[in-house]
Amino acid sequence: MLDTFVIPLLQIAVLVNAVLVAVTFLVLMERKVMGWAQARLGPMRVGPYGILQAIVDPIKLILKEDITPAKADKWVFTLAPIMSLVPALVVFSVIPFGPDPLYYVADINVGLLFIISVTSIGVYGIILGGWSSNSKYPLLASLRASAQLISYEIAVVMTLVSVVLTAGTLNMIGIVEAQREAGLWFAFIQPVACVLVFIGGLAETNRLPFDLPEAETELTGGFHTEYSGMRWALFFLAEYANIIVISAIVALMFFGGWMRPFPNVEALSFLDLVPPWVWYCGKIFFFLYIFVWIRATFPRYRYDQLMALGWKVFIPIAIGNLVLTGIAKVVL
Amino acid sequence: MTKVIDAPRRIGQAFDTDELVLNMGPQHPSTHGVLRVVLRLDGERVVDADCVIGYIHRGVEKLCENRDWTQIVLLTDRMDYVAAATSNLGYVEAVEKLMQVEVPRRARYIRTILAELQRIASHCLWLGTHAMDIGAMTVLLYSFREREFVLDLFEEYCGARLTYNSMRVGGLPLDIPTGWDKRVLAFCDVMETKLDEYEELLTNNRIWLGRTRDIGVISGEDATALGLCGPPLRGSGVSRDVRKDEPNAAYEEFEFDIPLGTRGDTYDRYLIRLEEFKQSIRILRQAVEGLPEGPVMGKVPRLIKPPAGETYHPVESPKGELGYFIVSDGRSTNPYRFRVRPPSFCNLQALNRLCKGHLVADVVALIGTIDIVLGEVDR
Numbered sequence: 198m199l200d201t202f203v204i205p206l207l208q209i210a211v212l213v214n215a216v217l218v219a220v221t222f223l224v225l226m227e228r229k230v231m232g233w234a235q236a237r238l239g240p241m242r243v244g245p246y247g248i249l250q251a252i253v254d255p256i257k258l259i260l261k262e263d264i265t266p267a268k269a270d271k272w273v274f275t276l277a278p279i280m281s282l283v284p285a286l287v288v289f290s291v292i293p294f295g296p297d298p299l300y301y302v303a304d305i306n307v308g309l310l311f312i313i314s315v316t317s318i319g320v321y322g323i324i325l326g327g328w329s330s331n332s333k334y335p336l337l338a339s340l341r342a343s344a345q346l347i348s349y350e351i352a353v354v355m356t357l358v359s360v361v362l363t364a365g366t367l368n369m370i371g372i373v374e375a376q377r378e379a380g381l382w383f384a385f386i387q388p389v390a391c392v393l394v395f396i397g398g399l400a401e402t403n404r405l406p407f408d409l410p411e412a413e414t415e416l417t418g419g420f421h422t423e424y425s426g427m428r429w430a431l432f433f434l435a436e437y438a439n440i441i442v443i444s445a446i447v448a449l450m451f452f453g454g455w456m457r458p459f460p461n462v463e464a465l466s467f468l469d470l471v472p473p474w475v476w477y478c479g480k481i482f483f484f485l486y487i488f489v490w491i492r493a494t495f496p497r498y499r500y501d502q503l504m505a506l507g508w509k510v511f512i513p514i515a516i517g518n519l520v521l522t523g524i525a526k527v528v529l
Numbered sequence: 530m531t532k533v534i535d536a537p538r539r540i541g542q543a544f545d546t547d548e549l550v551l552n553m554g555p556q557h558p559s560t561h562g563v564l565r566v567v568l569r570l571d572g573e574r575v576v577d578a579d580c581v582i583g584y585i586h587r588g589v590e591k592l593c594e595n596r597d598w599t600q601i602v603l604l605t606d607r608m609d610y611v612a613a614a615t616s617n618l619g620y621v622e623a624v625e626k627l628m629q630v631e632v633p634r635r636a637r638y639i640r641t642i643l644a645e646l647q648r649i650a651s652h653c654l655w656l657g658t659h660a661m662d663i664g665a666m667t668v669l670l671y672s673f674r675e676r677e678f679v680l681d682l683f684e685e686y687c688g689a690r691l692t693y694n695s696m697r698v699g700g701l702p703l704d705i706p707t708g709w710d711k712r713v714l715a716f717c718d719v720m721e722t723k724l725d726e727y728e729e730l731l732t733n734n735r736i737w738l739g740r741t742r743d744i745g746v747i748s749g750e751d752a753t754a755l756g757l758c759g760p761p762l763r764g765s766g767v768s769r770d771v772r773k774d775e776p777n778a779a780y781e782e783f784e785f786d787i788p789l790g791t792r793g794d795t796y797d798r799y800l801i802r803l804e805e806f807k808q809s810i811r812i813l814r815q816a817v818e819g820l821p822e823g824p825v826m827g828k829v830p831r832l833i834k835p836p837a838g839e840t841y842h843p844v845e846s847p848k849g850e851l852g853y854f855i856v857s858d859g860r861s862t863n864p865y866r867f868r869v870r871p872p873s874f875c876n877l878q879a880l881n882r883l884c885k886g887h888l889v890a891d892v893v894a895l896i897g898t899i900d901i902v903l904g905e906v907d908r
Binding site: 231235236237340409414415492496497501 | 551557559572663667670671731890891
């Protein structure tokens, strides 16, 4: 009873809350880092250095009026934000923050497959949200979202397969352990895959330079044009939770997850004083920073260009990488 | 309600697809004010585009016919409000031409300095918003940082930061403050280094190239036929710059180049405006270093009453050829007819031509590349 229900429920409660709080602070971090990149300060008014902004923003959003357009498909309109947030949170159930059972909710042997399938569901929220708004800009945005999904998802999944080949397992913990055995982060064994997955992650989370379904300056917010208040905030939470998911996956699969650098070198064992989940969160944080950094730097792709990139560049590279990995696996 | 665009047509037989009519603006983040563009789309491809303007029409031309000649300077500020000094310049020079007033050399030099500072400020705004439309938001903050320097210089000169009212018929109301010329030179030095920053972010950026190369191509002939002016015309390789062709203020005394494009696409227009920054800095340096001594106000009667006649006087505003056509009846203290040839308005005509066949995402890039100010389009 205790092991099957109580502890997992507690873990889930802690995890969900941790993720949501992390998301609000991620928004603050984004505004701060963007501010520094753009020669300004970012939020400074609420609390010291604007730290309380992370708490005030959600409160503001909850208190705002929640509008449903008269011509919207009400059920789908309500469901869409939930559909985009829930998968983003569910993914965390199979992400191990450390080697002990205390650090993960579920240890399933098809962990990676689970992550891939669940994150793909998230895009339905965007497609349906745009569709049900019954408005032209959101409609265009949801068309873009579906086109975007098929152009990067295939490449990303194929790239992940090559990592699975290298690791020999789909289990997330197994992948980390495989990196310990190899004595090398997969980022160095599979550098192409690492870059591809990260870029695909940018597309998956609708971030610049691939924020086509959102595109404030073209589609005035895209799929969430007609959303307001907390429903809009759910989309927002989903987007940022997805950013954390992608960072977590990249850190886990290519940068050794919770392991300290050089886990096989005895001389560095003093690094073990830092708990594993701190190492892991630190790595996630690094990728979150890169996400923000990219947003501050790049212009936006056009959606036909993104599809050309996906089909003509990423997929061939992904297939080539997969074949090479296979050959290497057989030969070595 | 007038029909602005043809009704959507059925385009696909097999899939039963229709065109989509999309209303972009007047409340849209990238239409640079209250421009409304009605788009007819096939998927995301633009089949037809039509501009609806007039949302901030204030009747400036008619107002000018009911104000006396000195008061009009203030109204010209309100047309192209991001390049008020050039608007002032065009108007006062037109009246001077009508009255055949001699303007002191120092005043002409300072006018040139003001106009070129204004060009830099206006191009900063253009660069920032254009990049923002294409998704590069940091450039906006950077270019506004430099625009702030220019606005500070203007504030120091005439007290205002946006609508300057900085010129008078016959000269200038004020001489420059002490040390102002030094600060202009210092600004030139700063600006030169900052230009590299913009270039680093955009010029060789793959995504930027993809978004601007071969987008909105217009040939030199077409551009001339459409009456384009300024950077959009020069981007197509037509050498037309009022500063060179019909020099006003003190431009004939300075050395500067007119950058020309070859392809006539959005990227060329971008490169041309970046080069214009550099040429403006070059003019500013020459003007400040060679600034002559003397009065800043010529001999003008207390009551300005030009002789009967008419004149057309163009100046090169940051957006293109800004012309004033003024008719005086010789009796009253206000113009008989006042008409402006606004560059934004004339350039906006090309939007339909530029947009056709491109995608929705390109429409915002094209509105940006034309560089319009709706205050000037509608007047």
